[in-house]
Each structure stands twice: as structure tokens, then as C-alpha cells.
Amino acid sequence: MNSKSDKRPIVLISCVKSKRAVPSKARELYTSPLFKKMMSYALLLEPKEIFILSALHGLLDLDTVILPYEKTLNNMKVKDRKDWSDGVIASLEERCDLRNDEFVLLAGRKYSEFLAPRLSHVSQPMDGLSQGRRLKWLNEQCHV
Known part of the structure; x- marks a missing residue:
């Protein structure tokens, strides 16, 4: 039986404004340093899954x-x-166990405000940080 500490998280990363100008895989479409660092941090967590939260x-x-x-x-x-x-x-319910999976939410307030309360096990390590402070925090976590 798995203990809570050995569960791999599901990471949710918000989209960003800076994008490539051509059709691309979602992981490659978003080009800002913030998005790239969020992706690097997510990979460090060895997640079960990574999803992007797209406004569209x-x-x-x-x-x-x-x-x-x-x-x-x-x-x-x-x-x-x-x-x-x-x-x-609704999309998460099709792919995850909202009651038992652990989620790491890497998103600003507008993206997380109505999501986080509906996830039983969620951490928001950058909650409340400005964009500049998020980048600084991510650089520290990724040892850059």
C-alpha cells in the first residue's frame, strides 16, 4: 500500500501570453521564461502527469x-x-482521482481560485507571488 509521501503528483501549469506563431504541441507553444521554468520544476517533481491550464x-x-x-x-x-x-x-475527473491524487498547482490566482478548493490534496508553492518572484523562486528550485 502506498503511503501519502510516495505518491507522484499531478502538476497543473497555467498558460502564458508568449507563444510560438505556428501550430505546436502544447509543451512547445508557450515560450516565456516563466513557463519554461514551471515546466522544468514540474519535471523535477517526477510527476504522474503534467497538464497545461489553457484559457482557451x-x-x-x-x-x-x-x-x-x-x-x-x-x-x-x-x-x-x-x-x-x-x-x-470535468476534464480532470476523466483522467484523475480528485479525492486521492496529489496536485501541484503552478498558476496565478485567476487560474487557481476556483480550481484549488475543489482538489482534496493540492499545493500551490508559488501562491501569492508576483510574476517576478515566481521566476526567482523557480530559479532557486531548479538551481539556476
């Missing part, structure tokens, strides 16, 4: 090919962010 697509597998887009939760109304979160939770 909801929950994305890393290898899903998508077109570049311009959409963010940062300027969406509360109802729209709640609806987006409902869609992400």
Missing part, C-alpha cells in the same frame, strides 16, 4: 497540437472563470 482550451495534454491564440483568464468575468474551472474539473 481548458485542460491540455502536453502533446496536444494547438494553434496560437490570445485569451487569458486575467480579464474574464467571475462567471466565465467559474465556467472555465468547471470544464477543467
